[in-house]
Amino acid sequence: MTLTPPEFPDLPVRPVLGEIGDKLDSDGTAVLVAPPGTGKTTLVPLALAERGLRVVVAEPRRLATRAAATRMAELLGEKVGDRVGYAVRGERRSAPSTRVEVVTSGLLVRRLQSDPELAGVDAVILDECHERHLDADLLLALLLDARDGLRPDLRVLAASATVASDQLAELLGEQQPAPVVHAHGRSHPVETHHVAPLRKEPVEATVARAVRTALDEQHGDVLAFLPGAGEIARTRERLADETDVDVLPLHGRLPTREQDAALRPRTRRRVVLATAVAESSLTVPGVRAVVDSGLSRVSRVDHRRGLSGLVTIRTSLAVAEQRAGRAGREGPGHAYRCWPAHEHSTLVRYPEPEIRTADLTRLALELACWGTPDGSALRWWDAPPEGPLVAGHEVLTALGALDGNGEITERGRRMSGLGLHPRLSRALLDGSAWTGRRTAAEVVALLDDDTLAQDTELATALRKLRDGGNGSQRWRREVRRMEAMVPTTSSPPDPGDDALVVALAHPERLARRRAPRSRVYLMSGGTAVELPRSEVREDPSGMPTSEGLAGSEWLALAVAERDPSRVHGFVRLAARADQRLAEQAAPGMLAVNEDIAWHEGDVRARTVRRLGAITLSEKKLENPPAGAVRDALLEGLRSEGLELLHWDTEARQLRQRLAFLRGVFGEPWPSTAEDDLLAAAETWLEPELSNARTRADLERIDAGQALRRLLPWPEAGRLDELAPERIEVPSGSRVRVDYDTEQPALPVRLQEVFGWTSVPTVADGRVSVLMRLLDPAGRPAAVTGDLTSFWNNGYHQVRAELRGQYLKHPWPDDPWAASPSRPGRGR
Helix, strand or coil: CCCCHHHCCCCCCHHHHHHHHHHHHHHCEEEEECCCCCCCCCHHHHHHHHCCCCEEEEECCHHHHHHHHHHHHHHHCCCCCCCEEEEECCEEECCCCCCEEEEEHHHHHHHHHHCCCCCCCCEEEECCHHHCCHHHHHHHHHHHHHHHCCCCCCEEEEEECCCCHHHHHHHHCCCCCCCEEECCCCCCCEEEEECCCCCCCCHHHHHHHHHHHHHHHCCCEEEEECCCHHHHHHHHHHCCCCCCCEEEEECCCCCHHHHHHHHCCCCCCEEEEECHHHCCCCCCCCEEEEEECCEEEEEEEECCCCEEEEEEEECCHHHHHHHHHHHHCCCCEEEEECCCHHHHHHCCCCCCCHHHCCCCHHHHHHHHHHCCCCCCCCCCCCCCCHHHHHHHHHHHHHHCCECCCCCECHHHHHHHHCCCCHHHHHHHHHHHHHHCHHHHHHHHHHHHCHHHCCCCEHHHHHHHHHCCCCCHHHHHHHHHHHHHHCCCCCCCCCCCCHHHHHHHHCHHHEEEECCCCCCEEEECCCCEEECCHHHCCECCCCCECCCCHHHCCEEEEEEEECCCCCCCEEEEEEEEECHHHHHHHCHHHEEEEEEEEEECCEEEEEEEEEECCEEEEEEECCCCCHHHHHHHHHHHHHHHCHHHCECCHHHHHHHHHHHHHHHHHCCCCCCCCHHHHHHCHHHHCCCHHHHCCCHHHHHCCEHHHHHHHHCCCCHHHHHHHHCCCEEECCCCCEEECECCCCCCEEEEEHHHHCCCCCCCEECCCCEECEEEEECCCCCEEEEECCHHHHHHHHHHHHHHHHCCCCCCCCCCCCCCCCCCCCCCCCC
């Protein structure tokens, strides 16, 4: 290297370059904490190379990878590919003379898998560790394992702008924590402003308003952070009337030349609208004002539904500070935050590690290739959660990448070597054999970068790419690369169906329309998804036609996402399919079962042929197994309740009497609560339940007779004594006791209890019966638990109110001396 340390640009990291090299020489690992703009991404690799080391720098993003290599080559006065090179998937610029190579984290994982010793590499720098991408966390764990075994001399430097340095130092250290080197930035002061969103204002409107404020109040360029490409496009439209500035997008979907254009200085003032790619590793020259939407877009997986989705979340404090710091790189700056000032303290401190929220199928494959399928042999910053990792193993086993013991197969190693998600590797390998290499490569290249698809129908998206539409150059390059990775066959097949390749990647997303004219489809994995209305074609009379995706009974879903605001998932990209294709692509999901269950109010028994959760055909099962029918009847009782049985008056009162005794004495008297009776149904409903076959049979079961099987012995002999069904009153009538109340009650006509001095008791005298006194028509007249008090006081008021209405019935002045009379008898 001709550039020596004293000639390095005067950036804040320069004074500690020697210390970094010395710590790596003595300890082998170190942590560098340096704010944005200190030169850690460019000067540290060059300084290590000056010490005679061959250095590999791992960056989390392709854009940052190319930008870092370009900047270092410029410092050396060379072209990229000489002593400083880079490599991203499908593109590499390096030479035998290359001393510093910048690569993506995922690509370096691939190199480690093929060469665990990393021959020819002396030092690895893990840049921007704080972003906690899945590939970066895995790479760190594998590098530490390689150091522990094959390469104890390999130097590893973890560099970050904001990081929990103590925890990282503990992880990197062996006997003691790794040394931590701090490079204190000389960033210029950044003044913070808050531009709170107006009521119901979309984020792009708030950002556009903040950008205009920054343009009016400050000088220099403006860098605005938005969650995604869609918001960038809409914000750009709102700023279209800003004729004196250039408004440029910057995100990962853009072609390389457009990304580079946003990073190069211009003579005109500019506004750069960027996603998270501009948070770190990149310097956007000329920026003096930053507008922060306060939002980030991250991937989340719903493991229960089998769907993933991009979710917009609030940024962390660390990210907000890092974004604001971009305004102070070249001079005093200003940061405009699009949220109220009082909400700033509510932000979480650091971003959530991707390993906690992502699909771990690809990680599971890498771990199996490394020889530790569960990852337990590795040192992790955050260990992969067990549930998602097990789910990943199940997918790999179904794809043939793992054997029954969870060990990697030869097919699995081949899939891993393709550098794709295992599902896409399977689609490329098997799809090439069935549909031809070109068809498989075209579809997989689109699935691997589905942002290229601007249409919901896969065939339309592919046609536009083949015709040179937006992103076609990048897509064609990937198609050629993927074709080259699959060996030719002696007898190549005829061009096949695009949908078959999609189904090979995602057999659980084969979907069948739920009902005619419906936009809702049921996936074989069991989740319902909905097509956008734009996919429904109608004839002049307004009836749906067979055109468009909604005209197909079957779909192969390439991209289906969840949205918490929707009942169903929604389809972003799909291909028309049919049942034959579905059975061809997913034979492992085909099954024929006897289905005996409670369905729509009765037992349904049938033989069903299914593809996962999708019913292909069914026929009635004439003689279903008795045990399965019994289980279905129990299911019916649990879903519709015990009212399915026959409950007469005596049965209902028996249930109430038992509940009363349970409340007074406890065990062994049984509980008659609904849940408890259902739980014990197999005990007290036999043998009636075993002899039943339909709902009608349940409705004929005498619940009272069955309920008596729960009576405890010998206590059952005292049932009528402790909780009598009826009580005899002075008139000679035997009146039914009402136990369906907190206190047992005796509803009796007042004339039948003349002369009765005390209320009866039940439960061995423990509980008094509440007297519910009725008028001659059977309507409530009085309620009392003290008859003596009633005859002396309350009776006279009742008598005064009712005797004029019931002239034929006795209303004596002295109820103590009156003779009781039964209903229907007059004076």
